[in-house]
Amino acid sequence: MLGDKLILKNLIYFFIALFFVACFRLETISSPPKWFLSITRDNVFLYGNGSGDSLEKSKQNAINDLASSIKLKVSSNTNILNSQDNQKQDSKILQDIKVSIETIELQNIILTHTEYKNKVYYSQIKISKDLLVRGLKNQYQNLYEQLKDFNPKFCKSISIKDKNILENLLEQANSTAQSIQALDFSSKVASLKAYENMLTQNSPLPKAKLVFSPQSDPDAVKMLSSEYAKFIQNTDEKDVQTIYNKIAINTDQKEQKIKASLEVNINDCNNQTIFYIQVHSIENNKEDALRRLKIQLYKKLKEYKENNQEGIPNIS
Known part of the structure; x- marks a missing residue:
């Protein structure tokens, strides 16, 4: 009986010792340096911490952490600023701000700490807020x-x-x-x-003054004006861009076809041409010819809107 108690007692001591050894080993393996765990805060620098299986990886992870902390700080402070100006928070502004920060190349980064502990590299970096x-x-x-x-x-x-x-x-x-x-x-x-x-x-559409050459076909003017309305606000105001339109509609007696053509000069406020369009169509009747002209005008205006071209291209 006494022997059994001694064995039980020894087992208890053994498991207690094993527990402390395991805890010590776990702490030794997983415990990073104290400076790594403490978050440095001041009004001069922003900080980032990183770890990895090499020094370079730990530095890169510290840079990533710094970038994240910058985004969090900007978002946090922006919330405060916006709450002072407007009770309604605009989530789109926050998203734009994050993009803005990410476009800044992080330069003049200072390495404040590096340490190799338990087969892991640790790094801390900082960057001047100024x-x-x-x-x-x-x-x-x-x-x-x-x-x-x-x-x-x-x-x-x-x-x-x-x-x-x-x-x-x-x-x-x-x-x-x-x-x-x-x-x-x-x-x-x-x-x-x-x-x-x-x-x-100039929202939802930019302002411009539509001008058609004298004696332009009324049907053509009406049809083309409706197409322009998808891209501009037609106005008679001064100091706006002007879109000059020259329309020609003729009958080909030999082929019995209707030929329609349109020349467009988009002029700036100095009356200098900034874009030129020339389109034409040949159809069996005027209505089809004008409809074809309208479709081509839409395509050219869409190309102009979406294409950052310079100069005065002829896109006929």
């Missing part, structure tokens, strides 16, 4: 310089093609400005209001 904001400001300034190609004081309208460009530039500029102000509340950037107003005035 340098990050400066990079964002440079990006904003580049976008703002591109916006200067639009001159709201001189011209009230924008071309079919340039409307998309203006929308994209303003989206990028707004998201970059949000990022700058979220990272540094005191930062100021040039106002986008004039360009935003210009876009508003």
Whole structure:
């Protein structure tokens, strides 16, 4: 009986010892350095931690962690800013901000800690908030310089093609400005209001003045005007782009066909041609000829809208 108690006692000691050995081994294997577990916070730098089976992998993971922390900080601060200005949070703005941050190349990264422990490499890096904001400001300034190609004081309208460009530039500029102000509340950037107003005035479609040559066929004018209405707001305002249309409809007596042609000059506010279109059709009757002309005009205008071409291409 005494022997059994001794055996049981020894077994208990054995399992207790085994438990502590296992815990020690587990801690030894899995426990990272103390500096790795403590999150460094200050108003000068942003930090990132990373681990891996090589030093380079741990550094890269630290960079990824830093990028994530930047996005989280910008999103968090932007929520605060937006809640001060508007009770309704715009999720699209948050998405744009993340894209804006991801387009910034992380430079001047400082490696603050590296350690090899239990066959794992650990790294910590940091980046100056000031340098990050400066990079964002440079990006904003580049976008703002591109916006200067639009001159709201001189011209009230924008071309079919340039409307998309203006929308994209303003989206990028707004998201970059949000990022700058979220990272540094005191930062100021040039106002986008004039360009935003210009876009508003040319939405949902850009303004332009339609002009048809004298004695143009009324049916042709009506049919082509309805096609233009898919791309522009026709207006008689001053200081807008003008679309000049020259229509010709003739009968081929020999072939008994109707020939219809259309020449289009899209002119800017300086009355300089920025785009030229020439289309024609030959059909058995005027209605079919005009319908064919209308289809071709739609295709050419769509190409112009979607294609960032320079100069005055002849797309006949």
